[in-house]
Amino acid sequence: MKKCLGLLLIFVTTMGQAKQLALSFDDGVNPDLNSQAVQINQQILQQLKQHQLKSIIYPSVIKIGDYAGLQLVAEWGKQGHQIGNHSELHLNLNKDHISSQQYIAGIQRAEQVFRPLTGWTARYRFPFLKEGNTLEKRDRVAAYLKQHHYQSGAVSIDASDWFYNQKYIAYQKRGQTQYLEKLKQAYIAHLLDRAAYYDQLAIETLSYSPKHVLLLHVNAINAAFLNDVIQTFQAHDWQLIDSEQAYSDALYQKNAKILPAGESIIWSLAKQKGDVNLRYPAEDAPYEQENLKRFELP
Numbered sequence: 001m002k003k004c005l006g007l008l009l010i011f012v013t014t015m016g017q018a019k020q021l022a023l024s025f026d027d028g029v030n031p032d033l034n035s036q037a038v039q040i041n042q043q044i045l046q047q048l049k050q051h052q053l054k055s056i057i058y059p060s061v062i063k064i065g066d067y068a069g070l071q072l073v074a075e076w077g078k079q080g081h082q083i084g085n086h087s088e089l090h091l092n093l094n095k096d097h098i099s100s101q102q103y104i105a106g107i108q109r110a111e112q113v114f115r116p117l118t119g120w121t122a123r124y125r126f127p128f129l130k131e132g133n134t135l136e137k138r139d140r141v142a143a144y145l146k147q148h149h150y151q152s153g154a155v156s157i158d159a160s161d162w163f164y165n166q167k168y169i170a171y172q173k174r175g176q177t178q179y180l181e182k183l184k185q186a187y188i189a190h191l192l193d194r195a196a197y198y199d200q201l202a203i204e205t206l207s208y209s210p211k212h213v214l215l216l217h218v219n220a221i222n223a224a225f226l227n228d229v230i231q232t233f234q235a236h237d238w239q240l241i242d243s244e245q246a247y248s249d250a251l252y253q254k255n256a257k258i259l260p261a262g263e264s265i266i267w268s269l270a271k272q273k274g275d276v277n278l279r280y281p282a283e284d285a286p287y288e289q290e291n292l293k294r295f296e297l298p
Contacts, residue, residue: 018239019199020211022246023048024155025057025218026086026125028073030065036220041072043223045079051230054242057218058086058125058153061110070113077119082243084123084153085110093137094130094260100140107144123247125153129215129282131261138261152252154265155215157198158283159191161222167297168221179297184225186295188232190288195238198266202251205270211241211249 025044029037048055059073063086077083088106091098107124114120124145132138164187171179191214199209216222222229230240246252256268263271263282271278279287292298 017209018237019195019209020239020241020246021157021195021233022211022213022241022243023053023055023216024125024153024213024243025055025216025222026060027090027217027219028057028059028064028069029218030063031068031072032065036223037069037072040220040223041075041218044218044226045075045081047226047230048081049079050227051240053230053240054080054082054244056082056084056121056123056153056243058084058123059110059114060086060090060127061088061113062090070117073114074117077117081119082121082123083114083117083119084121084125085114085150086125086153087127088113090127092128092130093126093141094128094133094262096133098137100132100137103137103141104144107141122148122150123153124150125155126262129155129158129262129264133260135259138259142255152247152265154213154252156202156210156212156251156264156266157195157214158264158267159194159215160283160285160288161187161191161216161219163285163288164190165217165219165221167292168224172220180224182295182297183221184228186291186297187221187225188229189294190291191229192232192236193291194283195233198264201270201275202266205266205273205275206251210251210266211246213243213246213252 029040031037057073057076064070064073073083085107088109091103091106093103132141167183171183202210234240251265254265254269256272258268258272267278267282
């Protein structure tokens with residue numbers, strides 16, 4: 001009975017409050033490997049500008065290539081967005097063969113590349129959102145980041161835009177453009193579903209709806225559909241905010257002491273609290289097959 005009253009109180013106090021969401025973008029694009037890299041980068045920046053949103057990009061050195069890719073990252077800073085650190089080699093800290101020493105060296109080398117750019121901010125986002133599969137790795141990397149004054153680059157809403165991007169590219173290559181409109185609808189439905197899931201999980205775990213940070217990537221599907229994504233979220237009572245504003249939420253000062261460490265900060269706090277209904281991996285391709293069927297996509 002007390003639990004029911006508590007949930008009712010949370011529901012009443014959060015009614016009428018606009019849910020808030022910031023966008024963040026991982027990786028960057030490599031013009032040497034992707035002929036559309038410049039176009040993708042420009043289109044995402046143009047759509048953010050259209051909606052007067054300031055975001056943050058977390059580039060990884062291996063994902064952007066050499067000088068030309070770095071110039072695309074630099075453009076984010078020139079347009080008033082922040083530039084964080086997503087490591088040198090995009091390693092998965094939960095893999096047994098990746099040591100904490102090796103991993104920290106990659107953080108250092110990436111900082112040397114990105115620190116000179118306008119917009120640099122000392123925020124670190126773990127590749128794959130994996131923060132260590134052993135106590136030593138989790139705590140040693142966390143201690144390094146704290147010692148070097150890095151702030152959290154966590155996400156509250158994890159999503160699978162990478163999966164939908166693969167479908168987008170495949171349809172384009174095969175000339176199956178008739179599927180792109182349905183794919184857009186499926187993609188947006190996926191993002192709305194993930195946002196609703198993590199917001200509800202936050203209310204159950206934190207007792208409030210925080211300023212959310214959504215994980216996206218610098219990729220073709222977001223270049224094509226970001227405007228539609230933003231407008232649809234707004235139509236569903238989400239207020240889009242700047243990433244720096246979102247990171248002011250106390251949520252991003254929290255750390256969950258779990259192993260393996262990582263995932264959405266809300267997911268990890270829920271796991272620490274003892275939520276037995278969490279799925280793992282938190283976001284992966286098999287979960288999206290039913291959504292594709294809903295929109296009659298091959």
